[in-house]
Structure formats: structure tokens, C-alpha cells
Amino acid sequence: MEKVTPAGEAAEELEVRDAVSAPDAEGRARRVTRRFPLFTRDTARPEGGGRAAGGDAPAPARQWPMLAVLSLVGVGLLVTALDAFRIGTLLIGVALVGGAVLRFVLPGVGMLAVRSRFTDIATYGVLGLAIVMLALMVQPDPWLEIPFLKDTLHFTVDT
Numbered sequence: 001m002e003k004v005t006p007a008g009e010a011a012e013e014l015e016v017r018d019a020v021s022a023p024d025a026e027g028r029a030r031r032v033t034r035r036f037p038l039f040t041r042d043t044a045r046p047e048g049g050g051r052a053a054g055g056d057a058p059a060p061a062r063q064w065p066m067l068a069v070l071s072l073v074g075v076g077l078l079v080t081a082l083d084a085f086r087i088g089t090l091l092i093g094v095a096l097v098g099g100a101v102l103r104f105v106l107p108g109v110g111m112l113a114v115r116s117r118f119t120d121i122a123t124y125g126v127l128g129l130a131i132v133m134l135a136l137m138v139q140p141d142p143w144l145e146i147p148f149l150k151d152t153l154h155f156t157v158d159t
Contacts, residue, residue, distance in 0.1 A: 096128030
């Protein structure tokens, strides 16, 4: 069976042999590896990057996971600006950890999906936990004291 290309030329229909065959430069089907190509021609939507709510929902409702995380970060920044540094940074860290949990639990998280699911969870989780830990250890009167950190500081700095 012949198809006509936009240039008006006749083109042969490709026969796909299996799930890992693709057309080569001449248009013939050939077996390819599962490795990523050297040069990409387009980008794929990240896994879970679909809408978090149906298309008939209003725009903010479709992106509720991202809005929830951004809202909590905004509240944290506001609280930090109002001179409650520890509580504000804790809220920011909790928002990122919450984003990691949402990315893990929900199949579609809208614009909260940036890369692959694993990369998003690892990035949001590690950064969120680091911010929470630093907020708990901030001076004066830290809520969390890790003994070996003080010993490490005294060992590395000679006075």
C-alpha cells in the first residue's frame, strides 16, 4: 500500500516487526537498541505530568498539587519575612517533602512533575529534608542538636 507524502511523492508504508523497531534515515524499519539516541528531536512529557484533575475542571483545580506546594512555600516565606525564621523555613521544607509525597502517591500531579518520578521524589525529598534539618538546628537555642557536628567543627577549626 502506498501513501502520498506532503511533497507529493509516493512513500512505502513501514512494516514494524516488533516493539523495538524504528525507521532509519532512509525510512526502512530496523531494529534499534533501548539506549537513548545521541541527538534528541523532541521532548516527552514527564511520567505523571498529565493533569491532576479532569479537563472539564477549571485551570487552578487541574494543577492543585503544584498550587498546594507553592502556597505552603509562600506562607513559609511570609512567616520568615515576619521575623519567625525557624517556623518559616520549616514550612518551606515541609512543603517540599509534601511535594515528594504527592509525586510518589498520585499518578498525575500536573506541573509538579518536572523529570522522571524517581528524580522528582529524590530532589524534592532531599532538599526538603535538608531545609527541615537546618531549620531545626539554627542558632540560638536549636531544637535539634547533633553532637558529632560540634566535635567536627572543633576538630577542623584551630583557634
